[in-house]
Amino acid sequence: MTERAHQVCTRCVMDTTDPEITFDEQGVCNHCHQFDTETSKRWFPNEEGKRQLEQIFNKIKEERKSYEYDCILGLSGGLDSSYLALVMKEYGIRPLVVHVDAGWNSExxxxxxxxVVKYCGYDLHTHVMNWPEVRDLQLAYLKAGVANQDVVQDHAFFASLYHFAIDNNINxxxxxxxxxxxxxxxxxxxxxxxxxxxxxAIHKQFGVLSLKEYKTISFLQYYLYYPFIKKMKAIRPLNYLPYSKEAALAELIDKVGYKPYGRKHGESRFTKFFQNYYLPTxxxxxxxxxxxxxxxLSGLMSREQALEELAMPLYDKNELREDKHYLAKKLGISVEQLDEYVSSLGHDYSEYPNWNSRYIFIKRVQSFVSKVLGRNVKNYS
Structure with missing residues (x-):
């Protein structure tokens, strides 16, 4: 019996591997329609965006003129954050650059x-995480079998960033x-x-060590304390620029001597394995x-180019074998055990305690307040 082919959107390349995808009579998916009606309204890759970005940066510089730093910039070494560092140098912004080392950095x-830091002349603070704790939590996630294995790194990155911002009076x-x-x-x-x-909840069920140094952000901190009490704001400058990864990479190579990774998220050995093997498998x-x-949808590549790229294999066999051995050794397990974690039955995050009920409640409150005030209330950190 052959596997039934997935229906693919006629405009982009999303398909029915997304179980909630829908198509109109022309075969265009809901993601495309959402981009047209909602997402594109928050995207300004033009002169209007440049004007807005200048206003945002001028406001930050004015508010922070008596402080040592204007803002915090999380730098992973990936293309987006590295290019963003150049943009901020061009606009005369003084960020404190923070890098969170969760133990998976590639050389x-x-x-x-x-x-990047040397070229821009920025101060760099590197937060090296407690590896035994990170390892224990990463193994807990593999045992839980949930889809988003990058939570361990992502949560640590943002939690460390926000806590560090508050500790240094940067909003x-x-x-x-x-x-x-x-x-x-x-x-x-x-x-x-x-x-x-x-x-x-996942760590309590599958972990072994106590998480004494691993920092987390609570629901109330994320949705109330940071954005409304501490007035913290997340700024995404690339949404106000005509951002192209090819152009950004070329500029980084020329000005900084930046070396490309070859793959998206090649800056993290674990993320590369997670995205290119664990998730698809x-x-x-x-x-x-x-x-x-x-x-x-943003005009950076054609649909034909996208389909050609998707026809390419996700992993080179030799590279996959090498990465499996590296990850298994670093996690203190066998390659066979790692393979078993990948091949075992997957589980939905909702099988474990989560914040869904609180999220639904706060969205209702937000909707009510927005109606009372007559304007949209949305200020998340």
């Missing part, structure tokens, strides 16, 4: 971070997140990395599909 990431956090390459993403593919309730989720779809 190339370390090299690129050093090159602006600069993010490399952008609509041009991240506009499309199926909601059911992942659960929010900031759900500390889910993280702690265990959950049939190929993250290239939403990524390429975003780029098709």
């Amino acid at each position: 190339l990431a370390v090299y690129n971070i050093e090159k 602006y956090v600069i993010s490399g997140g952008n609509i041009a390459t991240e506009a499309v993403f199926p909601k059911n593919w992942h659960h929010a990395a900031m759900d500390a309730i889910n993280l702690k 265990k959950f049939n989720m190929d993250k290239r599909k939403p990524h390429f779809s975003s780029m098709v």
Whole structure:
């Protein structure tokens, strides 16, 4: 019996591996329609965007003129955050650059971070995480069998960033997140990395060590304390620029001596394995599909180019074998055990305690307040 082919959107390259996808009579998916009606309204890759970005940066510089730093910039060594560092240098912004080392940095990431920071003349604070705790939590997630294995790194990154910002009296956090390459993403593919309730529940069931140094952000901190009490704001400058990864990479190579990774998220050995092998094998989720779809909708690549790229293998066999051995050794397990974690039955995050009920409640409150005030109330950190 042959496997039935997935229906693919006629405009982008998202398909029915997203179980909630819908198509109109022309075969165009709901992600495309959402981009047209909602997402694109928050995207300004033009002169209007440049004007808005100048206003945002001028406001930050005015508010922070008596402080040592204007904002915090999280730098992973990846393309988005590295290019963003150049943008901020061009606008005369003084960020405190923070790098969170969760133990999975590639050697190339370390090299690129050093090159970017030196070129820009920024101060760098590196937070090296407690590896035994990270390892224990990562193994707990593998045992739990949930889709988003990157929660361990992602939550640590943002929690460390926000806590560090508060400790240093900085209320602006600069993010490399952008609509041009991240506009499309199926909601059911992942659960929010900031759900500390889910993280702690998974660790309680499958972990061994106590998480004494691993920092988390609570639901109330994330949705109330940071944005409304501490007035913290996340700024995404790349949404106000004509952002192209090819152009950004060329500029980084020319000015900084930046070395490309060859693969998306090649700065993290674990993320590369997770996105290119774990997700497609265990959950049939190929993250290239939403990524390429975003780029098709934002005009950075054609649909034909996207389909050609998707026809390429996710992993070179030798590279996969090498990465499996590296990950298994670092996690203190056998390659056979790692393979078993990948091939075992997957589980939905909702099988473990989570913040969903609280999230639904706060969205209702937000909707009520918005109606009373007559304007949209949305200020998340």
